[in-house]
Amino acid sequence: MAEQTLSRPAAARMRASPSRLGAAMRRNGAGYLFLAPWLLGFFLLTLGPALASLYLSFTDFDLLTTPEFIGAQNYVRMVTQDPKFAASMKVTLLYVLLSVPLKLAFALAVAMLLNRGMQGLPVYRAIFYLPSLLGTSVAIAVLWRQLFASDGLVNSLLAQIGIEGPSWISNPNYSLYTLVVLSVWQFGSPMIIFLAGLRQIPTDMYEAASLDGASPTRQFLRITLPLLSPVVFFNLVIQTIEAFKAFTPAFIISGGSGGPINSTLFYTLYLYQEAFGYFRMGYASALAWVLVIIIAIFTAISFLSTKYWVHHDD
Amino acid sequence: MTTPLMGRRRFIGAGMLAAGLPLLIGRAALAQQSAIRMIWWGGDERARRTEAAVALFREKHPEISIQTESMGWDDYWARLATQVAGGNAPDFIQMDYRYMFEYARRGALLPLNQFLGNELKIADFGEANLASCSMDGKLYGGNVGVNAYTLLLDGAAWDEAGVEMPAYGMTWDGFAEKCAAFTEANQRPRVFATADGSCQEALFEAWLRAQGKALYTPEGTLGFNAEDAGRWFAYWAEMRDAGYCVPADVQALYKFSPETSPIVQRRSATDFGHSNQFVAFQMLVDAELSLTSTPVLPDGQPPQYFKPSQMFSISSKAKDPAATARLINFLIAEPEGAKLLGLDRGVPASAAIRDVIASDLDEPGRKVVRFISDMTPQIGMLPPSPPQGAGEVNDTIIRISQEVGFKAVTPEQGGANLVDEATSILGRA
Incomplete structure (x- = not known):
């Protein structure tokens, strides 16, 4: 508190003096203390390991022996001789x-349906x-396996109309699409956000x-979409990042x-x-x-593109 | 202003002390007696048996405390590797034949030779068995059971088709003929004579060994060439095209667990697996299963060998290795412990232990013991230890078998790709 009343030169002297840190701590110490659990978690459990992995990415490390520095070889290998990459x-x-896109479209469609002010909305x-x-x-991944297996529910339904379906999850032509369907089916969180936006x-x-x-089509294109575009943008960024990080369904379904x-x-x-x-x-x-880096690039592209399609009211 | 601040500081200080206290106490308490952390992979049945045996050991050695942990195969290796890397390795580690070399090579396992004859009395396992758990002349694990690769057969399905079941001494051509006869007479909808064996590394190995070849040479290079692999994939492509084995999309549902296998899913009358899995397969199906050796070649070499199904190893960082060795001995070489483990991890290597547990066995268990005993005279040499990267080569065999199965490549091309990729994997490791 006292510092505020000091003249400018005095404040400059304070800044240069070693006791400045102590003063700042006295002022904000309690605040940092309350932040400590989060700060500790961030530095020790997120930033620390992330930086460690940056270093490890330039090494040959098999977990059991000491990492050996090999420069950019890992990155070179990725682009030159790794077909699996x-x-x-x-x-x-x-x-x-x-x-x-499918998930967002589906989420928006359901949100608009729910926005009609029906009974029992919650x-x-x-x-x-x-x-x-x-x-x-x-x-759910296990359930998906059952649904799309060769004798699963989907094929039982198809059999009713005389079609013999393939084993969707174990056929390389279809397996990825069953995972796309699984992802679209989880439209809940963008839907809730769309619903709030529509309101x-x-x-x-x-x-x-x-x-x-x-x-109604024209109203949708000229009113709903432009006014909802900031929400679409938000959902787009979040869902893109989520999709890049998808792991569990493929891990379970493909064993x-x-x-x-x-x-x-x-x-x-x-x-x-x-x-x-x-x-x-x-x-x-x-x-x-x-x-x-790839996720960062995609996010940056989304942000840069906003001036062409995201409508700002102000 | 100052007084409450001081109070806050003191409060925080007290808090920190309180938070640290359990750590101090925990350390002190642990130091008082010898503590063993034990880890294994496996299902419920194995956990039940192992816990029972460990409980009995605790009763006999109250001074040793044992903490157990078990999980599935996939999680196991990730967990173990992280714990070992973090300097927090479990003392007692269930090991797999292939991973033993990976861990021993990196100095993560303790050689057990110092305990032989003292804590660890396993001389009656035999030279060959001890050699199979050794690297560079040092013993790295006590063998829990031996295994051989087998054909699993649904007897009723074969009977119904009026075809005599595959049996020991049948050739690969003979197997194809039997499958043809089965397919001809088969009445069961959606059931095929056999699962697709092209993705089974151990079956491929048996086929190679019959021809005097191997998966790997003692130098750690490939023991087969592109033409061999091409002929292997071609054999199964013919079986598939003729409808003798299950189609590619059915085989692709198989995730290398009994639950997902074609025979358990009622899609085939024959399947493949290690003999220690036989009981698990049998528990999953109503039909009575039997097991027999893999096909042979006329005038060929013995395709089979006894593989240590699993072993119990000690971490090189173990706090009380002698106590851990005593626990291992209790589980694999003392009748009381071995009896509780049963056949779950394979047929015990010691004939004496085999006799002791024989009385407790149910019919499927007896079949496995009989099979191992019958196979003993027909058994060939242990192959050289798999080189680093062998696990990745196995994954490559599986993937290429699918590429051939779904006709993305021809069998010949698949064979050439396998040798190319495997060579590059082994060169990298």
Whole structure:
């Protein structure tokens, strides 16, 4: 408190003096103390290991012996002589490009349906949100296996109309798409956010548009989408990051192999195999950092593109 | 201003002390007696048996405390590797034949030779058995059971088709003929004569060994060439195209566990597995199963060998290795302990122990013991130890078998790819 009354030169002297830190601690110590649990967690459990993995990505490390510094060899190997890196990247990109737009479209459609002011809305909202709570769990991945197995529920239904379906999850032509469907089914959290966004759009806009004879499609394109675009943007960024990080469903459904024929070899699954299957921690760390960079690039592109499509009211 | 601040400081100080206290006490309490941390992989049945045996050991040695932990195969190796890397290795480690070399090579396991004849009385396991658990002349594990690779057969399905079941001495061509006859007469919808064996590394190995080849040479390079691998994939491609073995998308559901195998899923009358898994397979199906040796070649070499199914090893950082060795001995070489473990980890190497547990066995268990005893005269040499990277080569065999199965590549191309990729994996490791 006292510092505020000091003249400028005096304050400068304070800044230079060694007791400045002590003074700052006296002022903010309690605040930092309360922050300590989070700060400790962040530095020790997040930042520390992350930096360690950055170092490890330049080493050959098999977990049991000391890491050996090998420069950028891991990164060079990735781009020059690792077909599995390319394969897993392709699978992951395909998954992101398919599942994110489909999931957002589905979430928006359900949110608009729920926004009609129906009876018992909270109940429906909870029911539709449920899959998202369960979605990343092992149990659902197991259930998915049962649904899409050769004698699973999906094929029993198809058999009713005389179609003999393939074994969806174990056929390399379809296996990835069953995982996309699983992801779309977990539309709950973007749906809730869309619903909140829809609530923010003033109803008089629609009333005015109706009076002017605008069709529902036109109203959707000219009113709903532009006013909802900041929410779409938010959901897009979050869901893209989530999709890049997808792991559990592929791990469970393929039994950790990413098979058949690497058709569900998600990038994170490949990373896991390298790290814990083959004990190549250095290489796996390098893979992890490449994923960080790729996610950062995608996020940056999303942000840069906002000026073309995200509508700001102000 | 100052007084409450001081109070806060004192409060924090007291808090820190309180938080640290259990750590101090914990250390002190642990130091008082010898403590063993024990870890294994396996299902409920194995956990039940092992816990019972450990409880009995505790009763006899109250001065030794034992902490147990078990999990599935996939989680196990990730967990063990992290614990070992973190300097927190369990003292008592259940080891697999392949991983033993990976861990021993890196100095993570304690050589057990110093305990032989004292804590560890396993001389009657025999030279060959001790050699199979050794690297560079040092023993790294006490063998819990021996294994051989087997054909698993659904007798009723074969009977119904009117075809005599595959038996010891049948050739690979003979096996294909039997499958043809089965397919001809088969009445069961969606059931095939056999599972697709092309993804089974151990079956491939048996096929190679019959021809005098091997998966790996003693120098750690590949023991087969592209043409051999191509012929292997071609054999199974013919079986698949003729409808003798299950189609590729059915085989791809198999995740190397009895639960997901075609025979348990009622899709095949024949399947493949290690003899110690036989009881687990039998528990999953109503039909009565039997087991027999893999096919042979006319005038060929013996395809089979006894593989240590699992072993119990001691961490090189173990706090009380002697007590750990005593626990190992109790489980594998003393009748009371071995009896409780049963056949779950394989047939005990010691004939004396085998006799002791024979009386307790149910019918499936007796079949396994009989099979191992019958196989003993037919058994071949132990192959050289698998080189580093062998696990990844196995994954490559599985993937390429699927590529051939789904017709993404021809069998010949698959064989060439396998040799290329495996060579590069072994060169990298």
